[in-house]
Amino acid sequence: MDLPFNFTFGNQFKLLKNLSRLDISGITGHCDVRRISRNFFENTPFLKEIDISNCKISHFDKGPFKFLRQLRKLDISHNKELGFAFLPNVTYGLNGTNITTFHADSIHCQIGKGTLLTLSHIQYLFQTKLTEASFANNRIELIEKGVLPNMPTTLEKLSFAANRLTTGIYLFEFHTLYNLREYNMTLFLHQENFASFSEKCDEKSDSFTTNLSIKHEDIRSKRFEVKNRINITIYLPKNLETIFANSSKLYGRFPKFNLNASGIKNVYLQDNFLFAWNQPVFGVESVEKLDLSNNLCTDISPLFTASLLRVKYLNLARNMLGRALRSDNKCQIFQNQRNIEELDISGNQLVDLPFCTFQNLVKMRILRLGNNQMTNVSFGIRHMINLSYVDFSDNRLTSLSDETMTSLKLIFKKSKVLINLSYNKLQCTCQNLAFLAWMNEHKNHFVHIEQYICSNRNTQFEFREMEKSLLILHMNCINFDILNVTATAFITLFLCLALVLIIRKYIWHIRYFIYKTKQKHNFEIRLSGMDPEPLLMNKNLPNLNIQDLSEDSMNTLCDRKQSANQYFYDAFISYVGADRDFVFQKVKPLLESHNINVCIRDIHFELGNGKIENIMKAIGRSRRTICIVSKAYMRSRWRTYELNMAKMEGIKARDSLGFVHLVLMPDLFHGVCNTNIKDLIDRKYYLDYPPDGSALQEEFWKKLIDIIKSPYL
Incomplete structure (x- = not known):
């Protein structure tokens, strides 16, 4: 009323x-x-x-x-x-x-x-x-x-x-x-209502x-962190069952502490900033539901999960645990969680997982792995006989392995498990024919299968009419008449293609060799003409003229491997124009403040010289090459040239690919891994640049400075 x-x-x-x-x-x-x-x-x-x-x-x-x-x-x-x-x-x-x-x-x-x-x-x-x-x-x-x-x-x-x-x-x-x-x-x-700032309230x-x-x-302060030497025991009511501490601005590493709460069952800590879970937490054996989603966490340790013995629902979504889970080769992180029924690790930048990651999770009913970067299902699931739902949506899956299909087929016989493969990169090709036939055989187990699409734009294949589409694809794949008629042409084409691929594979070796040969030839011309131009740009040694060199020392100067203090620049910064502000406002000032002499193309490239000449001089005169890699960088032809020639310099002249180091910008994380940087990433010659305002910024810059100053590995 x-x-x-x-x-x-x-x-x-x-x-x-x-x-x-x-x-x-x-x-x-x-x-x-x-x-x-x-x-x-x-x-x-x-x-x-x-x-x-x-x-x-x-x-x-x-x-x-x-x-x-x-x-x-x-x-x-x-x-x-x-x-x-x-x-x-x-x-x-x-x-x-x-x-x-x-x-x-x-x-x-x-x-x-x-x-x-x-x-x-x-x-x-x-x-x-x-x-x-x-x-x-x-x-x-x-x-x-x-x-x-x-x-x-x-x-x-x-x-x-x-x-x-x-x-x-x-x-x-x-x-x-x-x-x-x-x-x-x-x-x-x-979000605050702006009207509240002006309303009358006494x-x-x-x-x-x-x-x-x-x-x-x-x-x-509410920084959720204490010294390891301090043992904290938090006493809670013995009948307390639920704690809501989500969105509470808790920040820092999860500390080591004892929890005296025998009745606690539900803990909600999502939407905070607890970025490392690597300390043991005692007294949480009774917890059945734990939500740690969206905490920007990058590190999780078996010490943290050791006491979570009764947890049934575990939500770790929207963190950055991909690298930590991938490196858990002994599969210790989830070894004690035998009672888990629902696990959510979606949105964690997962690429792949060790086969034994979930080996003890025999009671699993719901497994959520969506919104990651998985290209294959590398972990075992055959033991999960109670599965009812598996979410693989929004990954990079083109198909499922034979082992995974066999395991799921066994589970299909025991339960009505549903699988979500939407928004993946399913290939509707002859190579995937067995996988597509297997999907058709068990199509009742796939969620919204009629909405799946082929990533290869195969307009003839429709998941709404799988049987008809499979028949058409099968006929196209066994057309032996065309194969016999084109056999001779195919062999010729194969030989030509092989030659092209060989050239393409070694294209950067060839380009580097051509440039070095040309450089040596120009050196001989200048030597014969007694050009007084200084040859060695060096901040620690006096400049040398042609007149000071004998013919015997020519090859030594051209091909020698310089020591750590014989380079004019400490680092050559390779970047695309879109990242110019980042380089000038952050990279250059911070490195120079630590006495690191950097070569920036917009400052140090010499007018009148060609791009190739300037690039090769910058690479040759620098101890290291640091590449600021973003999506725009990977699309740039000249930056690709800089990256690959720097790699050749590292391999041929410096005896180490570690001469080149990548800084991966945030916009690259959801893109496709380019072959030009795959070898550097495989050898861990890269750093992930954390988002602006992240607590990991200081650690990033320290690592970058240490890399530039350290010898090659």
């Missing part, structure tokens, strides 16, 4: 003995009460539930609810001008009611300094029988010592969500809430709130 200004409940309301629920909320209607007097509810003694949220209330007299002996639920949320100053007046007398649920969310203005929840604010709640209490979205930064021990012992659900909580002594008082089953400290990262404050800055000695 709507409630106008200065409304009162008359004596006639005493006759409404069946009036047990009163909803005068401004959210569902119109409410403009402003003030709740002591006798406001005197004529409605039979109420059990009251919702006076968003009623523009700015004042409560002391004890307006003490007449309501049957009251069970009270909601005063969204009355933003109340503040905690009026909580004592609101809660006075509630110990004489049957109240079990109390909500005081958003009773502070949206904009303002942090608030302090004190013992005086909740002193009248102690003797009530509350089972659920919520103080969400009140700008709380700190909870005074003693508040939690003086909460009702019957409390089962407690929410401090959407506040600004910092760490303090109150964290060590949670164990006093003996019957607490659910705790919510989520910080919802929603909340009531008390001395505790206004003097919060005095108590800042109790406040610590």
